[in-house]
Every structure is written in structure tokens, then in C-alpha cells.
Amino acid sequence: MARSLDIPTKGxxxxxxxxxxxxxxxxxxxxxxxRKTGTTIVGLVFQDGVILGADTRATEGPIVxxxxxxxxxxxxxxxxxxxxxxxxxxxxxxxxxxxxxxxxRYATGRESRVITALTLLKSHLFGYQGHVSAALVLGGVDxxxxxxxxxxxxxxxxxxxxxxxxxxxxxxxxxxESKYREGLTRDEGIQIVSEAICSGIFxxxxxxxxxxxxxxxxxxxxxxxxxxxxxxxxxxSSKGYSFGKGHTEVLSSKIIQLKPKIKAIEGGDAMEx
Amino acid sequence: xSIFEYNGSALVAMVGKNCFAIASxxxxxxxxxxxxxxxxxVYKIHDKLYVGLSGLATDAQTLYERLVFRHKLYQLREERDxxxxxxxxxxxxxxxxxxxxxYFCQPVIAGLGDDDVPFIxxxxxxxxxxxxxDFVVSGTASESLxxxxxxMYKPNMEPDELFETxxxxxxxxxDRDCLSGWGGYxxxxxxxxVQEKILKxxxx
Numbered sequence: 326m327a328r329s330l331d332i333p334t335k336g337x338x339x340x341x342x343x344x345x346x347x348x349x350x351x352x353x354x355x356x357x358x359x360r361k362t363g364t365t366i367v368g369l370v371f372q373d374g375v376i377l378g379a380d381t382r383a384t385e386g387p388i389v390x391x392x393x394x395x396x397x398x399x400x401x402x403x404x405x406x407x408x409x410x411x412x413x414x415x416x417x418x419x420x421x422x423x424x425x426x427x428x429x430r431y432a433t434g435r436e437s438r439v440i441t442a443l444t445l446l447k448s449h450l451f452g453y454q455g456h457v458s459a460a461l462v463l464g465g466v467d468x469x470x471x472x473x474x475x476x477x478x479x480x481x482x483x484x485x486x487x488x489x490x491x492x493x494x495x496x497x498x499x500x501x502e503s504k505y506r507e508g509l510t511r512d513e514g515i516q517i518v519s520e521a522i523c524s525g526i527f528x529x530x531x532x533x534x535x536x537x538x539x540x541x542x543x544x545x546x547x548x549x550x551x552x553x554x555x556x557x558x559x560x561x562s563s564k565g566y567s568f569g570k571g572h573t574e575v576l577s578s579k580i581i582q583l584k585p586k587i588k589a590i591e592g593g594d595a596m597e598x
Numbered sequence: 599x600s601i602f603e604y605n606g607s608a609l610v611a612m613v614g615k616n617c618f619a620i621a622s623x624x625x626x627x628x629x630x631x632x633x634x635x636x637x638x639x640v641y642k643i644h645d646k647l648y649v650g651l652s653g654l655a656t657d658a659q660t661l662y663e664r665l666v667f668r669h670k671l672y673q674l675r676e677e678r679d680x681x682x683x684x685x686x687x688x689x690x691x692x693x694x695x696x697x698x699x700x701y702f703c704q705p706v707i708a709g710l711g712d713d714d715v716p717f718i719x720x721x722x723x724x725x726x727x728x729x730x731x732d733f734v735v736s737g738t739a740s741e742s743l744x745x746x747x748x749x750m751y752k753p754n755m756e757p758d759e760l761f762e763t764x765x766x767x768x769x770x771x772x773d774r775d776c777l778s779g780w781g782g783y784x785x786x787x788x789x790x791x792v793q794e795k796i797l798k799x800x801x802x
Contacts, residue, residue, distance in 0.1 A: 342700065356601065357602055360724075360726045388740070388741055390728060391728045413690075413726035417697075457697070569762070573769070575797060579794045583645050
């Protein structure tokens with residue numbers, strides 16, 4: 326019976342636990358909250374290409390689950406994507422489209438285009454009618470020039486010269502609207518992007534920690550991880566806690582020695598006939 | 599009452615110098631009634647890779663069996679053990695497959711990779727990976743664990759000191775959580791040996 330065998334499936338979602346989870350909901354048990362990336366993500370087009378920026382806080386309800394997560398995901402050597410929304414959805418959808426783009430590059434023999442990534446993302450998200458909760462800022466440079474797009478969870482997209490998404494988008498957009506102009510240089514662009522992310526970090530509770538920046542130009546991509554660290558940890562005690570050996574009360578202990586793995590050597594002495 | 603608070607659990611993993619430690623509490627309850635005080639939450643995948651599963655106990659056991667099955671198939675095909683990073687991707691994929699009807703489990707994965715570099719990671723119930731260089735926590739006591747680990751953790755601890763630190767952080771945190779406790783189980787793995795210790799804790 327195929328149903329009881331746990332053969333690795335061919336991919337896509339599996340819905341077999343849905344009935345049980347529905348039953349639990351009816352019994353009054355609340356479903357868990359998923360890890361979200363509260364987030365401030367931004368992108369802008371400058372004279373030579375595209376600059377993407379993101380904060381690095383991942384939240385689980387009101388608790389900070391990860392103080393330094395990566396929200397700028399790789400799609401292709403010339404295309405990167407920032408993700409906001411449910412963390413598992415943004416990671417899974419960007420990984421999936423990145424693999425599809427790689428296969429497409431092998432089939433066509435050409436560099437990927439940003440519009441290809443955009444179409445793959447929007448068709449996937451529209452198909453799941455917004456239940457895959459991923460809001461993305463997609464940017465890259467291809468043969469047709471620099472492109473910046475935003476993708477919403479329901480599958481709609483916008484093509485813009487500068488864009489912000491996430492809970493900190495209003496704070497970041499305020500900075501962009503006052504400082505953005507066409508024809509920015511690389512340094513000016515990075516400066517405006519990090520100011521916008523810092524605005525999100527300090528004013529929005531769902532965003533925090535550090536600033537990540539990614540600069541994409543024709544033929545070159547620079548991923549500046551932790552470009553700015555405006556929130557260093559200052560309250561560490563210099564002595565720290567030190568517990569002496571034997572401080573904790575132990576009921577029983579078992580020590581197992583790990584055997585080193587024996588390697589078989591090729592071309593050793595043959596057995597005598 | 600949330601589904602994660604049905605059984606109660608506390609899990610923490612910490613990185614030391616060329617070693618790692620993974621610890622869990624030992625209580626299994628059905629809401630407020632304790633039904634077991636020796637429940638195992640940390641499972642072995644291979645000599646240098648362990649996974650702890652918090653959340654609903656039945657989903658934790660089912661998920662463990664599926665993971666062991668997939669790892670055994672991998673061993674047969676590749677003729678070697680899985681690297682911790684690969685295993686983390688496997689767990690993430692298995693959890694995300696059930697995106698719209700998830701397993702109510704939050705795994706904590708800890709292993710020694712190539713050149714005995716320690717690797718730890720945790721995920722939410724949908725498989726969103728969180729790689730950390732210092733510590734990861736999971737379970738109903740996670741909020742207390744975050745606080746205790748933030749203050750007690752130091753980088754590059756030797757195995758003995760790491761054992762003491764992780765035990766104190768675990769015991770301090772479960773004392774502030776009704777649903778976890780009844781002692782602790784700590785597993786410390788170095789390149790040459792594995793130490794399993796059972797801690798005495800409060801029995802309430």
C-alpha cells in the first residue's frame with residue numbers, strides 16, 4: 326500500500342496532517358505562531374545597477390528568535406531577493422526559484438533575467454492564493470539593464486525605481502521619498518539604503534539588529550553582510566558567569582569513547598594465494 | 599492553550615571549543631498532569647549528530663522515525679554519514695512539505711561537521727532554519743532559556759565548563775516553567791568521546 330510507505334515524495338506540499346490539525350482546532354487548541362521576519366527590506370536603482378538592503382531580526386511573536394539572520398537570498402549570480410513574511414515561506418520560495426533559474430540557465434546557456442525570476446515567483450504565489458506568505462523585493466542586473474520589483478503574497482508585482490516592504494516599510498519609505506533622486510552614485514546609494522534600514526531598525530519594533538547591503542552591477546555583485554552594526558551588546562559583564570567543575574548535581578553519567586573510523590586503503594598488500 | 603503547551607518541553611544546544619552540548623528536560627505531561635519523568639527528547643542520528651525535538655510528543659516521535667529512516671537510506675546510498683548541514687536541510691524540507699498541515703515540532707540539531715567544527719541550528723515548525731554560532735533554544739521554556747543563555751554563555755568554552763554552563767542555564771530556566779522540568783539530560787560531544795549525564799533538578 327503506497328500510503329503507508331514513506332517513500333520520499335516527488336516534491337510539492339503534502340496535506341496528510343490537515344485533517345488531524347482541523348480536529349485539534351475544533352477541540353480548542355490554538356495553532357502555533359510561525360517565525361516571521363518582521364522586517365525592513367528595501368531596494369533602489371542607482372546609475373550602475375541595483376542596491377538591496379535588509380535588517381537582520383527574526384521574530385517569533387514578541388520574542389527575537391534570531392538576532393542576525395540573513396534576509397537577502399541568492400537567486401542567481403546577478404539576481405538577489407529580500408524576503409519578508411513567514412520565514413519558512415520566503416526561504417523555501419526563493420530556494421525553489423533559484424533552482425529553477427539554474428536549470429533554465431543550463432537549458433538556455435544564457436545569464437538569467439530578472440523578469441524570469443519575477444514570473445516564476447508570481448505564478449507560484451498566485452497559485453497558492455496568498456497562503457504562502459512571502460513578500461519579496463527582487464533586484465538584479467541582466468542584459469536588458471538594472472531591474473527592481475516587489476512581489477506581494479497574493480502574486481501581484483510592481484516595477485519601481487525604489488521600493489520598501491515589511492513592517493518597517495513606512496519608516497524606510499520616508500527616508501527614500503526625501504532623499505532619492507535618479508542617477509545616484511554607488512556610495513550615495515549605499516548611504517541612502519543604510520539610512521532607510523536604520524530608520525526601520527530604530528523606529529519599527531519588528532525590525533532590528535544589523536544592516537545587510539547587496540550591491541549588484543553589470544558583471545559584479547557585492548554582498549556586504551553586516552555592513553553596519555548599530556546595536557552592539559554593551560551590557561556584558563567582563564567577569565561573566567563561571568561555574569566550577571562539579572557545581573551541578575549529577576545523578577548518573579555515561580561516557581562512550583568514539584571509535585575512529587577505519588579507512589580502507591586502496592592497493593594494499595594482496596592476500597597471498 | 600496552545601498545541602505546543604500540551605506536553606511541555608525545554609531544549610537547548612550550545613557550542614564550545616571543538617565540542618557541543620545538547621540538553622533537554624525529562625518531563626512528559628498531558629497539560630497539567632505529569633505522566634513520565636524520564637522522557638527522551640534528544641535522539642542520536644549518528645555518532646556525531648544529534649537532534650532534539652520539542653513540542654507535541656507524538657509528532658516528535660513520528661518525525662524522529664522518519665528522519666532515522668531517511669538517514670539510513672542515505673547511509674546505504676552514499677556509504678557515509680550525513681553532514682550536519684545536509685541533515686538540517688533534510689529536516690527543513692520534511693517540515694516545509696507539511697506547510698499547510700504541519701508537524702507541531704521544533705527541532706534543535708547539533709553535530710560535529712568536517713574537521714570537528716561544531717554546528718547547531720534550530721527551526722520553527724515549518725522548517726525556517728536559524729543557524730547560530732553560540733546557542734539555540736526551543737520548547738515551552740524557550741523565553742527563560744533565551745535569557746539564561748544570553749547571560750551565561752561565553753565563546754570557546756572547554757567541555758567541562760560548557761557542561762556546567764548548559765546545565766545551569768537549563769535548570770534555571772525550567773524552574774520558571776510549569777510544563778518542563780523533573781531533571782535534565784545533557785549530552786556533551788567532543789571529537790573523541792560522548793558524555794551523557796542526568797541532572798538532579800526540582801521535582802515539581
